[in-house]
Amino acid sequence: MQHYKFKGLIAAPFTPMDPRGDLNIDLIPELANSLKQNYIQGAFIIGSTGEGVSLTLDEKKEMIGAWKKEQEDDFKVIALIASNSLKEGQELAEFAAETGLYGMAILPPFYFKINSPVKLSTYCRELSAVVPSLPVYYYHIPALSGVNLSMYEFLKKANDIPNLVGIKYTAPDLYDFRKCLTYQDCRYDLLWGMDETLIAAMAMGAQGGVGSTYNYAAPLYIEMMEAFHQGNLSKAQRLQSMSIEIVDVLVRHGGILAGKYFMKHIGLDCGEFRPQVGGIEDEDTFREDLHSIDFNRYASMSWETV
Numbered sequence: 001m002q003h004y005k006f007k008g009l010i011a012a013p014f015t016p017m018d019p020r021g022d023l024n025i026d027l028i029p030e031l032a033n034s035l036k037q038n039y040i041q042g043a044f045i046i047g048s049t050g051e052g053v054s055l056t057l058d059e060k061k062e063m064i065g066a067w068k069k070e071q072e073d074d075f076k077v078i079a080l081i082a083s084n085s086l087k088e089g090q091e092l093a094e095f096a097a098e099t100g101l102y103g104m105a106i107l108p109p110f111y112f113k114i115n116s117p118v119k120l121s122t123y124c125r126e127l128s129a130v131v132p133s134l135p136v137y138y139y140h141i142p143a144l145s146g147v148n149l150s151m152y153e154f155l156k157k158a159n160d161i162p163n164l165v166g167i168k169y170t171a172p173d174l175y176d177f178r179k180c181l182t183y184q185d186c187r188y189d190l191l192w193g194m195d196e197t198l199i200a201a202m203a204m205g206a207q208g209g210v211g212s213t214y215n216y217a218a219p220l221y222i223e224m225m226e227a228f229h230q231g232n233l234s235k236a237q238r239l240q241s242m243s244i245e246i247v248d249v250l251v252r253h254g255g256i257l258a259g260k261y262f263m264k265h266i267g268l269d270c271g272e273f274r275p276q277v278g279g280i281e282d283e284d285t286f287r288e289d290l291h292s293i294d295f296n297r298y299a300s301m302s303w304e305t306v
Helices: 025-037 057-068 086-099 117-128 151-158 174-182 195-203 218-229 233-252 255-265 283-292
Strands: 008-011 042-045 076-082 103-107 136-140 164-169 189-192 208-211
Touching (some): 042 057, 103 117, 151 174, 195 218, 195 233, 218 233
Parallel strands (some): 042 076, 076 103, 103 136
């Protein structure tokens, strides 16, 4: 399959919730507009940041339908297909294809865990087969999925899947990442998924990245990538250090859940995560931490929907 290779940033957007914990679909146009105005090239929806595993099948479909309305030629939308049920995953994949979404990503089952590249390729083959025209990525995030296999060995077993186009690589193994990137003359689109080490992946050849902090700190990464490509490594390193400070604040306030408070800070209130994730304990301290790292200097701007 001839496919597009991303050269830039894709945001993993938050799923907006209202005070009752229901979807707030009305906010999605404004979220998408903010990403586009900040030079983000696409959205990776209902993933980890989008708490896709906490959504019902109907809610996932509602999110796909809402984000499809924001898709453009230069702003592509990829939906994560995450389910312990292969049949349910196939149903959601078919819905994404029928809706006209650009692509999908596959998360492996996270209860009965797959333990070999052969079994993983078989699972991805069956899920991809129902949508032969849809570009498919594999989502490698062993810290959350519990499936920690060599992606290079996976590609060797999965290279007969015609619509498998790449991997969202959210793991620190740059050795394996580079092997995947150069496999079969750089056939696959390898998207780096760890914002805090983006320039390390770029040094290995990464052209694109998918991340949550791109929702609210896109200017930082755009400037960092430009500096790297211009050969100004010291500037790129300094900006990566700022990214690390942002991630440190994120981790200090509970990790992924604190991301919605970054969004609230830039004027896009996505509500709270559902109870299994929850919210931060001290919002005043969070705001103080943002001030201490001069976060506003690199924060994304939000625009009202036109």
